[in-house]
Amino acid sequence: MASHPLSEQLIKQPDAQAREQLLITHADQLDDDLALALKQTADTYLRTNLQHAMAIATILFEVAAHSGKATHRALAFRARGNVYAIGLGNYEKALADYAAAVAIYQAQNDVVNAAHSQIGRLWALTSLSRYDEAEALAADAAQTLAQAKLWQPLALLTMNRAVNLGHKGDDIGALALFDKARDLLNQLGDGGKPNLPWIEQNRSIVLRNLGRLHESVEAAEQAWQGMKAAGDHIEAARAQQSMAIAYLLLGRYTEALDLMEEARSTFLADNRQRDAILLDLFLCDALLALRRFQDVLNITRKVRPFFAQRGMAREIGKALLDEAVAHIGLGQLHQARKSLIEARSQFEETENRTLVATADLELAALLLHLDELEESAARVRQAEYIFGQHNLQAQQAQAWLLQARIALRQQRWQQAERQAQRALSIAQQETIISLAFRARHLLGQAKTQRDQRWQAMAHYDQAIQHLERLHGYLMTEFQADFLEDKAVVYEDAILLAQSLQAPKKILELAERAKSRSLLAMLSNKIDLSLHARRPQDETIIRELTRLRQERNRILLRQETGEAARSGHDPRQAQHQIWKLEQQITQQWHHLLLHNADYARDASMWQVRTESPQPWLDDETLLVEYFMARGQLIAILVSKHKIETIPLTITPSQLTQTLTLLSLNNRTLLRAPTQRRRQLAENARNLLAHLYQHLLQPLQPQLAQYPRLLIVPHGKLHYLPFHALHDGQRYLIETREISYLPASSLIRFNQQPSTTQARTLSFGYSAQGLLPQTIEEAKQVAHIMGGQAFLEEDATLTQLKQQGAQAQVLHFATHGEFRADNPLFSGIWLADGWLTTLDIFNLHLDASLVTLSACHSGQHRIGGGDELLGLTRAFLYAGAHSLLLSFWQIPDAIAETLVTEFYRHLAAGQRKASALRKAQLTLLEQSQTDFHSHPFIWAPYFLTGSPNHL
Numbered sequence: 027m028a029s030h031p032l033s034e035q036l037i038k039q040p041d042a043q044a045r046e047q048l049l050i051t052h053a054d055q056l057d058d059d060l061a062l063a064l065k066q067t068a069d070t071y072l073r074t075n076l077q078h079a080m081a082i083a084t085i086l087f088e089v090a091a092h093s094g095k096a097t098h099r100a101l102a103f104r105a106r107g108n109v110y111a112i113g114l115g116n117y118e119k120a121l122a123d124y125a126a127a128v129a130i131y132q133a134q135n136d137v138v139n140a141a142h143s144q145i146g147r148l149w150a151l152t153s154l155s156r157y158d159e160a161e162a163l164a165a166d167a168a169q170t171l172a173q174a175k176l177w178q179p180l181a182l183l184t185m186n187r188a189v190n191l192g193h194k195g196d197d198i199g200a201l202a203l204f205d206k207a208r209d210l211l212n213q214l215g216d217g218g219k220p221n222l223p224w225i226e227q228n229r230s231i232v233l234r235n236l237g238r239l240h241e242s243v244e245a246a247e248q249a250w251q252g253m254k255a256a257g258d259h260i261e262a263a264r265a266q267q268s269m270a271i272a273y274l275l276l277g278r279y280t281e282a283l284d285l286m287e288e289a290r291s292t293f294l295a296d297n298r299q300r301d302a303i304l305l306d307l308f309l310c311d312a313l314l315a316l317r318r319f320q321d322v323l324n325i326t327r328k329v330r331p332f333f334a335q336r337g338m339a340r341e342i343g344k345a346l347l348d349e350a351v352a353h354i355g356l357g358q359l360h361q362a363r364k365s366l367i368e369a370r371s372q373f374e375e376t377e378n379r380t381l382v383a384t385a386d387l388e389l390a391a392l393l394l395h396l397d398e399l400e401e402s403a404a405r406v407r408q409a410e411y412i413f414g415q416h417n418l419q420a421q422q423a424q425a426w427l428l429q430a431r432i433a434l435r436q437q438r439w440q441q442a443e444r445q446a447q448r449a450l451s452i453a454q455q456e457t458i459i460s461l462a463f464r465a466r467h468l469l470g471q472a473k474t475q476r477d478q479r480w481q482a483m484a485h486y487d488q489a490i491q492h493l494e495r496l497h498g499y500l501m502t503e504f505q506a507d508f509l510e511d512k513a514v515v516y517e518d519a520i521l522l523a524q525s526l527q528a529p530k531k532i533l534e535l536a537e538r539a540k541s542r543s544l545l546a547m548l549s550n551k552i553d554l555s556l557h558a559r560r561p562q563d564e565t566i567i568r569e570l571t572r573l574r575q576e577r578n579r580i581l582l583r584q585e586t587g588e589a590a591r592s593g594h595d596p597r598q599a600q601h602q603i604w605k606l607e608q609q610i611t612q613q614w615h616h617l618l619l620h621n622a623d624y625a626r627d628a629s630m631w632q633v634r635t636e637s638p639q640p641w642l643d644d645e646t647l648l649v650e651y652f653m654a655r656g657q658l659i660a661i662l663v664s665k666h667k668i669e670t671i672p673l674t675i676t677p678s679q680l681t682q683t684l685t686l687l688s689l690n691n692r693t694l695l696r697a698p699t700q701r702r703r704q705l706a707e708n709a710r711n712l713l714a715h716l717y718q719h720l721l722q723p724l725q726p727q728l729a730q731y732p733r734l735l736i737v738p739h740g741k742l743h744y745l746p747f748h749a750l751h752d753g754q755r756y757l758i759e760t761r762e763i764s765y766l767p768a769s770s771l772i773r774f775n776q777q778p779s780t781t782q783a784r785t786l787s788f789g790y791s792a793q794g795l796l797p798q799t800i801e802e803a804k805q806v807a808h809i810m811g812g813q814a815f816l817e818e819d820a821t822l823t824q825l826k827q828q829g830a831q832a833q834v835l836h837f838a839t840h841g842e843f844r845a846d847n848p849l850f851s852g853i854w855l856a857d858g859w860l861t862t863l864d865i866f867n868l869h870l871d872a873s874l875v876t877l878s879a880c881h882s883g884q885h886r887i888g889g890g891d892e893l894l895g896l897t898r899a900f901l902y903a904g905a906h907s908l909l910l911s912f913w914q915i916p917d918a919i920a921e922t923l924v925t926e927f928y929r930h931l932a933a934g935q936r937k938a939s940a941l942r943k944a945q946l947t948l949l950e951q952s953q954t955d956f957h958s959h960p961f962i963w964a965p966y967f968l969t970g971s972p973n974h975l
Contacts, residue, residue, distance in 0.1 A: 030063040031055070036085050037067065045085065049092045056093035061086060061101050068105040073258040076113040076297060083109060100130040100139070108146050115300030117150040117336060124150065141170035142179050148186040155339045155376035157194040161187065178218060181210035181225075189228055193340065195380035197232040198417055204229045223252030227261065230268045234275065237420030237456050242272040260301070263292035267305055274312050275420070277459040277496045279508075282312055284619045303329050307341060310348040314355070315460070316500070317507040317889075322352040340381070343372030347385055354392060355511075362392055383412035384421065390428055394435070403432050423452040423461055430468045434475070442472040463492035467515045474522055483526070486519035490538065497542060497890075505543040510889030513539050517654035524659060529668045530637075533661050533769075536652040537635045540739070540891040541768040547902050548774045554866040554902070556614070559621045566617045570610060577606040578858040585854070586793060607850055614849075614863065638769040639665055641776070642735075647728065650737035650769055651720075653677065660720075662727050663769065669727070675719035677741075684741055687712045691913060691961045706959040710751050713960065717750040721757070733762045733938070735972070737769050739891055744884075746912055748945070749964035756960070758945055764938040764972035767893050767901075775906050775971040783975070785812025785834040790820040792840040792854050798917030799838035802878060802924055806836045809928045821857040822864065830869050833975060835905075836876045838924075841896075843884040848894040851884075853877060862899040870904030873975045874937060877910050878924050884912070897969060907937055907970030915965055923948050923966060931975065938972030 032048070032055045039045050049056065064086045071079035083105035090098035107123030110116045124147035131140035144167035151160035164187045171180040188203035208225045211218030227249035233242035246269035253262035270285035286309055293301040306329055310322045326349040333341040346369035353362035366389045373381035386409040393402035410425035426449040433442035446468040453461035466489035473482035493512055497505055516539035523531040546552060556571075558564045580599055582588075638648055648663040658673040658680075690709050697705055720742075721728065728734070734757075736747045748763040749756055757763065766772060787810075789803025790796075800816055807814035812834065815824050820839070829835060840854040852861035877896065886894045900908055909927070911920075923944050930940035948963040 030060040032060055033063040033067065036064070036089075037082060042088075045088060049088060053092065056089055056095075056098075058095075058097070061089060061093070061095070061098040064089065065101040065105050069108060072108055072112050073260045074296070076109060079113065080106070080109045096130045096134065097136075097139075100127040100143070103127040103130075104143055104146065107150075111146050111150045111153070113298065113300075115153070115304075115336060115338075117153045117338075120150040121147060121154075137170050138174045138176065141167035141174075141183075142176070145179060145183050145186055148183065148190065152186070152190040152193050154337050155193070155378075157190055157377065160190045164190070177210050177214055178221070181207045181214075181218065181221065184210065185221075185225055185228060188232075192228075192232045192235065193376075193378070195378045195416060197235045200232045201229065201236070204232065220256060223249040223256070223258075223261065223265070226252070227265050227268060230265070230272065234268070234272050236418060237423075237452065237458070239272050239276050239420075239456050239458065243269055243276075246272065259292055260296060260298065263289040264301070267308060271308055271311070274315065275458060275460075277499055279312060279315060279496075279500050280619060281499075283309075286312070287616055287619060299332075303332050304341070307344055307348070310345075310352075314348060314351050315508070317355060317510055319352040319355040322348055326352070339372045339375045340378065343369045343376070343381060343385070346372060347388060350388060350392075354395070359392065359396065363389075366392065379412050380416050380418060380421070383409040387421070387425055387428065394428070394432060399432060399435060403429070406432070419452050420456065420458060420461070423449040423458075423465075427461070427464055427468065430465075430472075434468065434471060437475070439472045439476050443469060446472065459492050459496055463489050463496065463512075463515075466492060467518070470515075470522075471518060474518070479522060479526060483519065483522055486515060486522065489515050490519065490535075494538070494542075498546075505546075505890065505892070507889055509542070509892075513890055514655070520652060520654045520659065521657060524654075524657075524670060524672065529661065529670045532652075532659065532670050533637070533650070533663065533668055534635050536650060536661060536739075537768060537770045539652075540737075541771065541893065541898075542890050543892050544898050544901060545768065545770055548771070553621070554618065556617070556863075556867055563617060563620060566613055566620075570613045570617070573606050573610045573613065574863075577603055577610065580606075582858060607847055610863070611847065611849055635770055636773060637668075638663055638772045639668075641772045643733075645731060646733040646735055647731035648735040648737065648766075648769055648772075649724065651739045651742050653740050653742075660724055662724060664731070671723055671727075673719060673723055675716075679719075680741060683712055683716055684744060688744075694959055694961050695916075702959065709960055713749055713751040713756075714753055716745065717752050717757070720747075721750060722752070728761075731761075733972070734764075735769075735772075736763060736765050737767070738765070740887065743767075743887060743891075743893065744912070746960070746964045746967060748942075748967065749960040756949070756964075758942055758949075758964075762936075762938045762942050762972070763967075764907075765967055765969040767897065767969065768891070771901070771970075774901070776973075784832050785810035785836065786825075786828060786832045787812055787814045787836040788820040788825070788839065788855065789814060789816045790839040790855050791817065796838075796840055796917060798921050799878075802838040802917075802921040803836065805921070805925045806838070806876075806928050809925065809932050810834060811932075818856045820855050822855055822860055823857065825855070825860065826868070830871065832870070832872055834874045834876070835870070835872050836878065838878045841877060843895060845884075845886050848886050851895045853896075862896060865896065865899035865903050868903040870900075872905050873907065873971070874931075875900050875905040875908050876924070877908065878920060901970065905970065907968055907972070909937075909941065909966060909968055911965040912967065913961070913965050915962055919948070919962055923963065927966075934974070936972055936974050938968050941966060941968050 032052050035048060036045055039048065064082055068079045068082035068086065071082065083102055086098065086102035086105055090102050103123040103126045107120045107127065110123060111120035124143055127143045128140050131143060144163055148160050148164050151163070164183060168180060168183055171183060184203055184207040188200040188207065191203060192200035204225055208222065211221050211225065226245045230242045230245035230249065233245055246265050250262050250265035250269065253265055266285045266289045270282040270289070273285065274282040286305060290302055290305050293305065306325050310325055313322045326345040330342055330345045333345065346365045350362045350365035350369060353359070353365060366385055370382055370385040370389070373385055386405045390402045390405035390409065393405065406425050406428045410422055410429070413421040413425060426445040430442040430445035430449070433445065446465045450462060450465035450469070452458070453465055466485045470482045470485035470489060473485060493515060497509065500508055516535050520532050520535045523535060547554070556567060558567045580603055584596065584599055642648060642663065642665045644665055650661040650663065652659050652661065656677050658675055660671045660673055662669050662671065687709065690705055690712065694702065694705050738745065748758040785807060787803040787807040789800045791799050803814050803816060806812070815821070837853050842852060844851045849862045852859040852864070884895060888894045892898070897908060897910065926944035926947050927940050930943045931937065935943065945963050945966070949958065
């Protein structure tokens with residue numbers, strides 16, 4: 027880089043008047059060397075400090091004004107144009123500056139520098155999708171530079187020509203030009219090395235487009251290493267971004283998200299708004315894969331105005347395309363169709379046929395969803411043809427898969443197999459796991475329809491292996507949403523196994539489909555706690571602490587009535603809380619992403635399912651339910667046998683009955699006395715209907731087992747099985763009942779290692795709203811010989827300090843389930859809410875945790891039958907069993923039932939037996955229809971170990 031003694035003085039002087047004096051004093055030094063030194067310094071800061079680069083360009087204009095040289099002014103225009111184009115993304119302003127520089131050189135008949143100025147101009151035109159104009163300009167400039175033997179600027183111009191071709195959709199042509207640019211730089215020896223990382227960075231993009239993903243990662247890695255060694259952290263961040271997108275297509279989601287987060291931090295630290303917003307656009311691809319559709323819509327609505335202001339039609343189209351896919355995911359099909367048509371229009375404006383084909387492919391998928399098969403097939407054929415013309419094999423494979431889906435719908439099984447097999451060959455060639463998963467699933471479906479059942483099962487097994495590898499790549503909190511539309515492969519495999527009369531296979535598949543995130547957390551001891559594992563995490567931890575404290579402060583002000591007394595608008599406070607919760611969730615996810623090493627460890631991808639049989643005694647039958655494509659199957663597991671029984675109840679019948687039962691329960695408390703008898707009878711009829719469908723077909727097997735361990739599935743998680751009625755008696759009257767989210771969890775719910783028989787009982791009346799809770803907490807502590815923390819002593823602090831040594835933890839307080847964000851479900855203590863996030867940070871070894879709070883047993887059922895809420899959090903934190911409630915009952919009755927439970931527990935009963943006896947006591951003592959109603963005695967249930975303390 028050229029240097030000049032006056033350049034450093036000018037750059038270090040922030041005051042314009044002082045610089046003016048320097049220029050006057052040193053008028054004899056305002057030569058070409060000074061102008062060139064300033065231009066090169068400005069270009070250097072393009073990659074590290076945009077503000078500084080713009081300031082130096084301004085200084086160069088000042089030098090030109092004093093020197094009076096038009097060439098100095100041309101250099102100033104080029105320096106500022108580079109800041110606008112490369113740094114700020116303001117391409118129209120950049121073009122104006124480049125054009126001014128070219129005009130100056132042309133006026134002086136300096137064709138070489140005029141050609142040199144076209145390098146940046148070419149990039150700006152490409153970014154505005156003016157591809158043909160850019161190529162015409164580049165061809166003339168290349169000829170001039172080649173004649174002048176200026177190989178380095180020619181190499182850079184060639185690289186930008188390649189980028190232009192890539193944006194236009196000609197990735198093969200782009201790759202050839204990148205290779206040519208690389209050869210030119212290599213011929214320059216050491217002089218060409220600094221620019222080689224730029225070539226590799228851009229090569230990685232077209233290699234990715236061509237489906238050569240591993241080569242793309244390798245090129246991006248080389249670019250990153252080179253940029254990092256040169257101290258060019260902005261370009262290094264762009265290389266990370268490119269690597270992240272390739273990782274995303276390879277299914278390595280956590281690594282992709284982590285790299286994107288690092289790149290964004292780098293861009294924002296240098297005020298690179300354009301780069302950060304472009305990265306958000308790429309982030310949408312990751313979020314779509316994770317089914318975080320609302321996040322995608324939030325991003326696209328934010329970025330589209332930015333691109334529109336800058337005339338970036340290609341990026342507007344990409345945002346609209348992502349928006350459409352998100353709408354489809356949310357079932358908003360009309361909005362999706364509108365967005366796809368708009369996206370296609372934007373891509374047509376850029377004359378990029380491959381992007382038009384991409385929009386057509388998504389439109390074809392939507393049309394298939396709408397049963398418009400003919401138009402769907404026509405669209406996908408046209409898209410596949412264009413992808414083939416441009417040698418875009420991965421995109422072709424996507425088209426083949428869609429054609430296979432159409433053929434399946436039309437019952438053309440052989441054609442479906444043929445297209446799916448073509449896609450599978452591409453997936454195997456490039457190790458694209460997500461593509462392989464979909465191809466194998468389609469092949470399994472086609473083979474099933476052709477009654478080639480064992481071949482079908484082989485394909486399903488392969489598809490499930492691919493899916494579980496993808497699932498294992500994910501940071502644990504993203505896994506449930508990811509599985510939501512993919513778990514159907516387990517259902518197809520289970521139905522096939524049922525036809526093959528393979529009960530062990532059915533149990534294995536059902537378990538592989540259920541609660542995988544919780545099982546992974548327990549099996550691999552995944553750390554979800556809030557602490558810094560490396561120095562870079564300290565900032566996140568500080569921010570999380572601040573946000574959580576602020577949320578707690580606002581909540582306490584609301585709940586103590588201080589906010590109301592101060593005249594604060596509760597709606598505004600609620601909005602503040604919502605915003606804080608979004609920020610907390612985002613920061614926590616960032617922390618987990620940075621430290622999700624388990625998602626990179628191949629040894630942890632394997633899903634280990636273990637039979638529950640070794641953990642069952644001779645008196646216990648495990649009954650696991652699984653709903654597969656509308657067919658409910660009961661899997662019966664005893665110590666010595668596994669069998670399956672298909673059940674006749676349909677999903678709609680189940681939903682309707684559960685809805686009526688819930689309505690009956692909600693009506694009871696406010697119903698007049700004369701109507702309670704009718705409600706009780708109606709409830710028994712509904713429960714008898716469910717018994718007839720869910721348990722009556724199993725009666726011969728149930729007869730010999732006094733203990734049942736129920737593993738529900740889907741909406742059955744909301745059903746108190748112990749309240750099912752056979753027409754004469756409730757199930758609890760003849761059986762001891764306990765529950766598990768998945769049978770594979772049974773091995774984690776055995777006796778705790780602690781030898782301390784210590785009970786901690788927390789009672790908090792929630793500002794006097796629940797006065798009975800204090801007496802309940804006292805009674806539990808008295809019965810169990812434990813310690814009670816009441817009112818202001820019932821704090822998070824006490825729990826964190828003493829909870830790890832407790833055998834029994836009892837909470838008598840108000841609880842809240844948050845379906846919108848289960849992370850903030852919780853129970854109210856004196857110094858704030860004990861939320862799901864707090865529980866993930868506890869270290870327990872408790873035989874029993876009781877949440878005697880309303881709705882403590884509620885949860886949102888995520889993909890893969892994952893129970894998102896307090897249950898999962900406490901099992902993760904170390905609880906071996908939980909006593910929870912489906913719904914809220916009057917405090918006095920809750921206290922009676924709970925204290926009766928603890929009396930039996932203290933007398934040495936098993937936990938499940940103690941709960942059964944407490945419920946039977948309440949049921950037998952009932953003298954009115956109100957108290958005999960299951961709503962009163964049935965809300966509590968035990969999940970986890972049913973054994974002794």
